[in-house]
Amino acid sequence: MNNDDDNQNIICKDFLIDKELKAKDLLKIDLEKLAPTLKSLKVEGIENENLELSQLISNTKSLQKLSLEYIEFTELPKGIENLINLKELNLHCKKLNFLPKEIEKFKYLTILNLCSNKLINLPKEIGNLLNLQELNICDNYLNKLPKGIVNLKKLKKLNLNKNKFTDQPKRIEYLSNLQELYLSNNGLTKLRKEIKKLINLQKLDLSSNRLTEFPEEIISFIHLKKLCLNNNILTELPNEIKNLLALQELNISSNKIIELPKEIGNLINLQELYLSNNKLTGLPKEIGHLTNLQTLNITDNKLTELPKEIGDLLNLQTLNITDNKLTELPKEIGNLLNLQNLQINSVPLKRLPKEIENLTNLQRLDLCNVPLKEFPKEIAALTKLNNLSLNHNKLIELPKEIINLINMQELYLYNNQFTELPKEIGILINLRVLNLWRNDLSRLPKEIGFLTNLQKLNIKDNRLIELPKEIGHLVNLQELDLNSNELTKLPKDIENLTKLQKLDLRSNRLTELPKEIGNLIKLQYLNLNNNKLTKLPKEIGNFKELQELAIYNNQLIKLPKEIGNLINLEKFYLQYNKLTELPEEIGNMIRLKYISIDYRFSIKKYSYKYYDFKLLLNNNNLNSFPYDIINNITIKMVKEVDLSNNYLTVIPSLISQLKSLRKLDIHNNLLQTLPNTLWTLPKLEELIIDNNLVLCILKKIKILFEEIRLKPVHDQNNTHDSLNNEATDLEIHTILNFITLSKQNYPLTNDELIENIINSNKIWQILLLKRKKEMKKINILF
Incomplete structure (x- = not known):
């Protein structure tokens, strides 16, 4: 290749890009x-074999990194074997159960991720x-x-966590350059x-297995820096652990370790030591001697005292001694000048040593359940504290x-x-x-009003009778919990909490809400359960972002x-009112x-039938739609709904949630209109309505449909006597004429339709042909 070709090749490589795609993106580009x-290339969320993905992969000759995550493939997509320049391949595919021998074609591959699949074995060609x-x-x-596997001489990291190995994998010892080996969650x-041959091993994870003894083979790994043996059944550590000087x-x-050997003090490079949930009575x-230690966790043991030598851990930054039997701390704890995080929860301390005031770099202190x-008072000297728990x-x-x-x-x-x-809280x-x-x-x-940076305030389960008007100064507040107090009213100044997202006022004595509450337009959660509210202000309609509203157990009359403005509401609790x-x-x-909702509004009140994805609520004297239909996941999958012969005045917009609905019968009700969302139901094929709704239908569908056809339908359940008669010659002529006019693209006026069809007092079937590509038909019965 000449220099010009080389330059051209370099320019092409410079223009190569990285791309992340979702399944739906493949249809658009x-x-x-x-x-x-x-x-x-990274692709997520494909549920089955995808031709577009195969097409894309087959033509990406320069691809070096491919990631297929959360894709429910059982085998690799077609064309992937052509990506001979791949260096990294991520196949986190969930259901992949077979790896083809063609995997050997990826000769330049340095990283292969097959995590979280259903593989039972690997092909020998992986070698x-x-x-x-x-x-x-x-x-x-x-x-x-x-x-x-023995041929993978360059392998440095092997992760076999969470498989079915009950014995050490054979031939693993031939991976002489292995530095990281993960075998957790096996048996x-x-x-x-033979594992002793892995002389370059630096990280070894054997956690969550069934080891009852410390494996003596580990002592050979003199370069080991990280060792995880947590969640096993060990009772002791060997003295030889002192040989792991690089740890x-x-x-x-x-x-189930009862004591630590004194030789643990030889591990002078140790930075993190986790001893929680054992049976240690002392250290x-x-x-x-572990002067480089930065983290020490000894929670959930049986320690009755700490050695004074703990004060020699001058580089310690995190110390957790939660859930032990300590009654006092050694004064030497005050020497830990670099300590930033100290947790002493559920420990029966009689007092804190005054030397704790020396911990001037402490940022978090937990003293819960002491x-x-x-x-x-010594805590007052810890001026860098930003997190204090005294629960x-x-x-x-x-x-x-x-x-x-x-700095709190x-x-x-x-x-x-x-x-x-x-008042100093301010x-x-x-x-x-x-x-x-x-x-x-x-x-x-x-003075609480001075806390203008406050984002979360929880005063639940107290005896507050009122809130100070200064509460309105907390302009950055996002969560306010006043549950279980004795409040009878809210200050108007609450209107200033315009960033509030969560407000919990349940179990108080509120009789009304100020209209100013309507200013809280960022609210996503509002709980007013168990109060004495008799009405809600109309301004509640301002909560356009509200997702959950609870007004359970009040005295609301209306x-x-x-x-209805709460169009983003997902959960609504309003039982036990008036x-x-x-x-x-x-x-x-x-x-x-x-x-x-209360029983009298619920679907449970009515004699309904549900079978074969059909919901029959006809002839039930319904005068309002039973909104709790949406609570039942099974019913939400309904394909046919019969609401005929009732007294419904409205079909709600939320009917659009019945995504599987194919047939809806709402004839012989008191309906004057239909919701726009009805036409968004993706599978709706048949709609049965009263003929007085024809004009409404025309207005809704005149843009969506280009051809309309009619035919009479015999309905034995309709209460109108004339519907049981056969169509007259005049009516038949009108139908035929209507079809003729439609085919000639001659628009029928509303007046003509009303005169010839509505006045006929019959149920008619209209076939509507959509303008969409699929040209789907919808049958509408009058």
Whole structure:
């Protein structure tokens, strides 16, 4: 090739692109034009074999990286074998149960991901992928590896997590350059001596197996940096663990270990040590030798004391000693000057050592369920704290010194015995979350209005009688929980909380809501259950983004018609009120998925039949649509609905949720119009209505349909006597003439249709031919 060709090749490579597509995108793009430009392609969400995908793949000759995720293929798409330049292939396909031998064609492949499929075995030809460096086969059904695996001399990472290996995979020891081996969630009970040959191993995961003893073979891995043995049945660690000098992370959580050997102190490079959920009663003093340790987790053990040498862990950043039997902490804990996260939950401490005030870099402190009777004043010195949890204690008051915690962003004080908050709480202007759930507060200080950065405020289960008007200053508030208090009214200033998304006011004593609540246009959740509301303001219709509304168990007599404006509502709870009727505007809630209504409005009240995807509600004296039809997933799959011979005045727009509906009979009701959403039902084929709705039909469908045909239909259930008679000559002539005019594209006027058909007092069948490509017919019966 000459220099010009080389330059041309380089230019082409520079213009190659990366692309991410969904299944629906394949139908919209020019595949032939896109394919040659691709260097990397990611496709998600295809449920079965897809011709467009095969076409795209077959023409992407320069593709180097292909990712097919969450695609329910049982075998590889056609054309994939032609991608000989692939370097990375991700086949996270869920149902792939077979890997063809043609996989060997991908000679340049360095990364192969087959995670989360249904593979039982691998082809021997996988051994021909001589450049492979990473092989991920986790979450399959493998119990052996093919012989060809021994050829993968460049393999550095092998993930076999969550398979069916009950024994160490054979021939794995020939992967001499392997650095990472993952075998968690199998059924391993031991390792074989051959594994010692993996002298370059740096990461080994044997978690969630059935190991009862520490595998002695591990001691040979002198370069090991990470070892996971959590969720096994180990009872002890061997003294020889001291040989793993390169170890940086050791996880032996969720075993049955009673004590640690003092030799653990030799692991001087250890940075993370996880010991939770064992049976440790103490730690060896040699723990203090781990001066590079940054994380120590010893939750859920039986420790009664910590060695003073813990104070030598000068680089420790996270210490979790939750759920132990400690009654005191050593004063040396104050030496941990780099500590940022300290968790001491569910520990029966009598007091905190005063030296804790030295932890000036602490950012998170958990002291839940200790139980403390007074706020530790030493905490006030921890000025970098941004997250403090004192839940489930017996605290009565917050000290004024809390003003020092000016960087506090999250403060959790729930389930204590606070009767009031100090006005100094207003100093914490950086607070984002304040949780006061389950205390004994009867009022809030007006200074709470200074917390203008607050996003979440929980005052559930207190004794608040009123809210200060300053609550309206919390302009960044997104969640406000006032559940289970004694509020009788809300301040008008609540109108300023325009960023509020969640408001919980249930189980109070509210009799009305201020109209200003209508300003909360960002609300997505509003709970007013168990109050004494007699009415709702019409401004509730402003909540266009509301997804859940609960007004259960109040004294509501009537709902405002503006309730129908809540077009994004998905859940609506309104049982146990004093409603005598439901506004027809509820039918506008086209996204409604669940509605709880009293029995007298429910479908349960009526004698209906449901079988073979048919719902029969005819002849039931219905005067309102039973909205709770949508609650039943099975009924929502209905194909035929009969609502004929009732007293319905409205068919609601939310009928559009019955996506499988093919036939709807609503004749002999009191209907004057039909909802626009009716015509969006994708499978609707037949509609039976009264002839007085013809004009309405014409207005709705005149744009959608180009040909209209009529024929008489005999209806034995219709109450009109004339419908049982045969058509007269005049009526037959009118029908034939109508068909003739239609074929001649001569438009029939509304007056002509009304005069010749509506006045005939019969049920007619109209065949409507859509303008769409499929030219689908809809039968409409008058």
